[in-house]
Amino acid sequence: MEKVFHLGLTRDDLHGAKLAIVPGDPDRAARISTFLENPTCLVQTREFHAYLGQLSGQSVVICSTGIGGPSTSIAVEELAQLGVETFLRIGTTGAIQPHINEGDILISQASVRLDGASQHFAPLNYPAVSDFFATQAMVNACGNLGIDFHIGITASSDTFYPGQERYDTYSGYVPKAFQGSCEEWQKLGVMNYEMESATLFTMCAALGLKAACVAGVLVNRTRQEIPNVDHGEIEKKSVSVVLEAAKLLLA
Numbered sequence: 001m002e003k004v005f006h007l008g009l010t011r012d013d014l015h016g017a018k019l020a021i022v023p024g025d026p027d028r029a030a031r032i033s034t035f036l037e038n039p040t041c042l043v044q045t046r047e048f049h050a051y052l053g054q055l056s057g058q059s060v061v062i063c064s065t066g067i068g069g070p071s072t073s074i075a076v077e078e079l080a081q082l083g084v085e086t087f088l089r090i091g092t093t094g095a096i097q098p099h100i101n102e103g104d105i106l107i108s109q110a111s112v113r114l115d116g117a118s119q120h121f122a123p124l125n126y127p128a129v130s131d132f133f134a135t136q137a138m139v140n141a142c143g144n145l146g147i148d149f150h151i152g153i154t155a156s157s158d159t160f161y162p163g164q165e166r167y168d169t170y171s172g173y174v175p176k177a178f179q180g181s182c183e184e185w186q187k188l189g190v191m192n193y194e195m196e197s198a199t200l201f202t203m204c205a206a207l208g209l210k211a212a213c214v215a216g217v218l219v220n221r222t223r224q225e226i227p228n229v230d231h232g233e234i235e236k237k238s239v240s241v242v243l244e245a246a247k248l249l250l251a
């Protein structure tokens with residue numbers, strides 16, 4: 001049985017798992033795994049920490065993607081080679097609309113492709129769109145749990161600082177291409193910034209896989225640039241949504 005190159009796993013290691021929950025942060029992957037039945041650590045290599053367990057009696061993988069599109073594309077490609085068909089991202093994010101508050105839950109329907117990696121899967125005029133049914137499961141999960149949410153478009157950037165137009169940085173300079181971009185996205189109704197959904201949505205749509213994305217808001221960019229909230233409670237809420245969505249999709 002062939003091992004995939006980065007994850008070092010074989011199809012047998014996944015015990016038939018067809019659904020993966022994919023956070024950015026490896027420590028979050030470990031925390032999510034504690035909600036599965038019989039969780040085991042499959043591998044911890046580079047930014048990829050993968051766990052296997054059961055949800056609703058079925059095998060599920062939790063695998064961190066690291067930050068950004070390139071590493072996300074590797075995790076998704078290799079998990080797909082191992083039999084995974086549905087990818088549920090659970091992330092953190094910065095809101096750019098004034099009415100969205102820290103701690104709110106955002107579901108991304110589609111993403112603005114500010115990344116580079118998605119262009120290696122499909123040209124820029126191809127949409128970075130989520131899977132309708134996986135996204136509907138995120139929405140229904142919020143309904144079942146009584147959690148309010150916002151749903152809409154996400155700007156998904158390769159960089160946390162210039163690409164999300166942050167000036168509170170080492171140089172204080174944002175290249176011209178990004179000056180005014182945050183206001184432009186606001187005016188176009190974009191909800192938030194994060195860094196993986198454009199790659200995830202584009203590659204999954206192009207490859208015939210299914211993807212959805214939920215995120216908890218750490219900062220409202222109309223009020224401050226750098227998050228300074230306690231992530232714990234926000235993560236618990238977004239993790240509860242992704243686990244409930246996974247259960248609905250597995251039912």
Ligand SMILES: O=P(O)(O)O[C@H]1O[C@H](CO)[C@@H](O)[C@H]1O
Pocket residue numbers: 023024025066067068090091092093160194195196
């Ligand atoms: O919390 P995660 O899932 O890593 O998501 C967000 O947080 C990171 C930046 O701080 C980026 O990966 C961004 O997309």
Ligand SMILES: O=c1cc[nH]c(=O)[nH]1
Pocket residue numbers: 092093094095160164193194195218219227
């Ligand atoms: O502002 C933020 C917060 C989390 N993740 C991002 O990419 N941006």
